[in-house]
Amino acid sequence: MNKVVIVGVGLIGGSFARALKKAGAVRHVVGIERSAAYGARALALGIVDEVATDFAAVADADMVLLAAPVAQTGRILAALAPHLSPGTVVTDAGSTKADVAAAARAALGERVRQFVPGHPIAGRETNGPDAAIVDLYVGKKFVLTPLAENAPADVEKVAEAWRACGAIIHRLTPEEHDKVFAAVSHLPHLLAYALVDDIANKPHADLLFQYAASGFRDFTRIAGSSPEMWRDISLANSAALLTELDAYMAQLAQLRARLAAGDGATLEAVYGNAQRARRQWIEAIEAAEAPPPADSAE
Template sequence: MNATQKNPSANAPLTLGIIGVGLIGASIGLAQKKAKAFDRVLGVGRSQTNLDEALKIGAIDQAVSLEECAKEADVIVVCVPVAQTFSILHAIEPHIKANALITDAGSTKSDVIMAAKTALGDKVAQFIPAHPIAGGAQHGATAAKEDLYQGKEVIICPLQENIPPAVDAINEFWLATGAVTHKMSALQHDAVFASISHLPHVLSFALMLQVANSEDANVKLGHAGAGFRDFTRIAASSPEMWRDICLANKTAVLKELDKYLNLTKLLRDTIAKEDGDALLKAFTRASAERQKWEGR
């Protein structure tokens, strides 16, 4: 695809390369197959079993090496844990087409952009960072869904080096999956998602660990109901991915975690003092804000 084109499906034949065909990457493959935006979808991955599954469900047409993917793909989407971004981009940099475009699905952006600028050099203009706000507790190609991105947000964080037609083309790429796109700076992205995504995952992992580490864990888990299940659902997410996200966005995550700890300390003191009025006031506001948000 030429970077001056606005629509990634404008000229055929076009090849899509997906690096990392887990839940996110394989779902992109399925969605783009449905959209018929590409004539061929190539997949790259570490696990042959996962690649075989991606082939079986039709998310990709062929499993290839990183080098082959870079040489043949008109659009490349990198769907790997963010700590691997530099090594992936460094490996494909000598081989990518001059008119190819690259995007990613990383949950942090400032570190990904730094990795991209270091790995790609002058070719960083071909890289348009993105973050699809979609996923699930399960991972791997077996969990992939054709409609995973339908109606979901994708945040695009354009670089100063990107030309507008390239940004437009990647915007169209994500729209083709059924997503709704928004643009945001990398700094704002990382601050926002530390609060509404990264912190909730840390808390979910923590609660699961607290219960699992208790002497009567089996008894507690045997009586756990819907509330516990809802709260800890995301604790089943990829540990590797969330380790990388927390470390990559450390400053923003720690800031949000400190705020949360201060608030829980306040609630603890309120319970200890048996201050029912203050507790009711806090819970009532939280309940009202949750209902207001749900009604948007």
């Protein structure tokens, strides 16, 4: 590609730029950054070749990546729409996809065909341009969630860029994506936040935390994530998250009844099923970290 524009040059956008450059997949990278400090830093680090504050910078780009907070997607797309050339493909890296698709349709109208949404399954606990690393996406999944309006060639162009970053391309619809991540990511985050908040609000919280050990530490690690980001994800995906939460609360109510009845056989069956399923999952990860199963990969 001749020119790629990255909106938001933090961990996600900066790592994408670094990886594309290393792969020789781009000639010129422009960063659009609200934060003058981030923009200057990204330039100094060589992550971008140029910093712009005006969305007119997207005019002759081959590709635009939105890597700003997902709640800003609609606003950003509306701002860049007047400058969008017909040959430019726009993509994003947001953690929720149905809301992004809806925001894109509202902001872009029929030019939504140029917007191919996606979600790289990678992250770190740090942020900003200094956190950006060249190999963040190597061996990680990138979930493409194309729209019915997208041209196959544009979808492939986005897939090719992420492949150049080392990612393994998967494909789901935006709705499938949101259901899957509600179950395996968004719900666990909510559950971990809820447990720590529950304990922190008890009068003897200090005593409790004093005896919390490594199991508690791992269980609640995701409760160390950004509250603002997870508020946005929870709200953006609230329909799917509520469905998963309701199923989980029904499961807890059943387990509660079995526990109150002293039904050790059922408790052991549930615990044993969970242990077995988790072991199979871990073994599957370890056996095939790199190539995804043929039926799910692009």
